[in-house]
Amino acid sequence: MPEADRNADVGETAASGGATAAEPVLKVRDLSTRFFTEEGQVNAVESVSFDVHDGEVFGIVGESGSGKSVTALSIIDLVESPGRITAGEVWYRNADLAADMREEHPEAIDGEYVDTRRVPEGVRRSLRGPAFSMIFQDPMSSFNPSITVGEQLAEAVEVQQRARANPRSTRSRTQGYGLGRYLSDWMLPSRSFVSTESRDRAISLLDQVGIPDPADRADEYPNQFSGGMLQRAMVAQALAGEPDVLIADEPTTALDVTIQAQILGLLRDLQDEADMSVITITHDLGVIARMCDRVGVMYAGEIAERGTLGDVFDRPIHPYTEGLLGSIPDLDDPAPRLQPIEGNVPELLDAEMGNRCYFADRCPKAMDECVAEKPAEVGIEGSDEHRVRCVLADHEYDPARALSTTEREREASADD
């Protein structure tokens, strides 16, 4: 493979003008999110860039503390204090919205793209539902336990309709329930105000996600649903606004493997039918392999490597990607011994995150240059989209320059 695009600029902003359907629906550029805690500043997401195309499933895989979930929350603007998005752009392709906003916020518009970071908060919030919606690991967090599932779905439908009609007023008793910010359910009457049409739509959503006897189930409360059924109901809730991008954060982690298979099948079917784009966030490489077209591997707040599934699974360059793949026992071909990554995931305290490769203290191929400065993200052999943040993209491992144990320990000392 020629190395033509090795130095292509990733930091480029939205294509100027004339975006077509072939352009990505979402372009995330240099997104950074920090948490300002008592222990210090935590760099949870560090200059993350990626594209999501129409009708594709993009996966973000990483271990705990890799920043994958915060990345998702940052896209949809749900980062809570003490966290804050400190930099970056989230370009969303929507010609109508771009036309609406061009007058008032020209800086936020580029052709058909709108930088959702630069439009007013009310507009950004109104995108939750019709543009982006999210499902979480724990479906209980998305439902109010004291209102029937059907009513909550019907309400989600109405909120979405209102949001479309008037981008500045979106309030609901249920939206963002788990985040506990927008509502306190005891203040609100638990009587129904939803229209028959919304209720019908709710039932058809339940039907769409494969809930049997949806009309009866609509009258039940969340705790009357099994885990798998509630997960389906949450998917239905996320579909209420007919989003362009569905973000699924560990959608099956809490489920048993046979139920997981059902939910993954459901998400794939829905994505096919509705031609949605989906961002799947998970720690499970199997889920990535089953769901995704392209994938980004996150480590310590950064995307270490990204590309097509084949780039990342079959031609990984970054030692962390290799390590992750070597750590999981293969169901079909058990290796006698696993190849774990030594050490532990860093805590991401700003004070400890120097200008170096963040994986250096655990990397079996760390060399002097890895700690001299932070490697840039560059294109590499494979598909056009295969990019990696590692010096090995440029030259092979040379044992003569191997990072000595003492240096490595000095690097790691902050973590332990």
Place this chain on the structure above:
Amino acid sequence: MTDGRDGRDRSSRERRGATERAGTEGDALLDVEDLHKYYFERDSLVDRLLGRDARSVKAVDGVDFRVHPGETLGLVGESGCGKSTTGETLLRLREATDGKVRFDGESVFDLSGAELMEFRKRAGIVFQDPYSSLDPRMTVGELVAEPLAVHDEPADAENRTEARRERVDELLERVGLSATQRDRYPHEFSGGQRQRVGIARALALEPDFLVLDEPVSALDVSVQAQILNLLADLQQEFGLTYLFIAHDLSVVRHLCDRVAVMYLGEIVESGPTEELFEEPRHPYTRALLESVPRASTDERDREIEPLAGDVPSPRHPPSGCRFRTRCPAVIPPSDVEIPQETYREVMDLRERLESGAMNTERARELAAEHGNERGNGVNTNGEEGRVEDRGDATTETAARLCTVLFENDIGGENRAVVTETLGHLLDGERDEAVSMLRDRFESVCERQRPVLQAGPHPAACHLYDQPTERPNANPAERTADD
């Protein structure tokens, strides 16, 4: 006191020697026989005053297995299958409802006093959650030393405090921590390090046997691999015997010599790991293996047939085979010819009828939704009679409903029976509907509880050798139903 303990130590050493000899002859270190653990709900005084019957939850319902010295037996299943309860019950951390457990030839449930203490020394546990299983107020050194203190170990040391400290340091180093971390608290450690502490603690009394209860499922994959390698090394070095409880099949395949698969309180299949993964026999095991997403680029195109539905409640486990409500291979009566997928649909319809999810009202609604021009013709006064005697309208509605309800082809006599059943249901005759379907379609899988065969790779399923069917209820079947 000291004398007594020395005496016990000697006898225990002799016993261990005996085990080693016996082990080579194929004796089990742990022998679990017909273990039951029921929980009882609605069992309070108030419930009794109100005359409510206690309801049993059959968490573990007649489980048999053996673990041989030096081997790892995997106990695998989904949440609620009873695998963890089995582990805790056989260690006497929970009281068994029924059954026997023999450890090194002695009946564990009959042990008391010094013998029980000895058993606790020899058989330990590592829990899933290193966060909640360690007292946050104790240092790591204290945590690892605690079992030593409880058992007055090391017994023969002159300076016990000093000896204990040495032992703790040794253990910490052995599990990949540093002795200098002795005075730190659990919260200062990462998840993987905390699990190492949990392992050091379990090793403190030099056990022969460990129950590993989901020891890596709370950990990140890179750290999980470290701990799995550590557990394998420790087993080698100390000749440990493991009961490895897990839901992750890849991990089980990697670590275990033999595997037992649990579903709803029972073992449905067991066998040597390689054989069980390569040639799974029980339909549940097959579905389980098929469901695991593989981390490879071929995964997207791998066809899988996910199991439908949820695991039924252990409060009301299905009669006969507990997997029959979801089993894609459920066996039709020998005199009924029906494609397998259609039979699965018939059984699902029966299930919904019997549970009440499908009732007259629902049936009428459905029929009305799909062609309401004739929906009014439904006979609502529930009169007796065969379909032929009903109004044409009911028969037609029933036929239409049959088409609506079945995705797969259903024809001939099967279709006639289902249509007639639906006619009864539309007429408000639920009982007739239920018994009509049962009469034609009742499966051996619901009449008889399948058992595990003797032999190295048994599967509790009627597709495989089963004792010949008896007309009456299987006496082995427990009827603790409420």
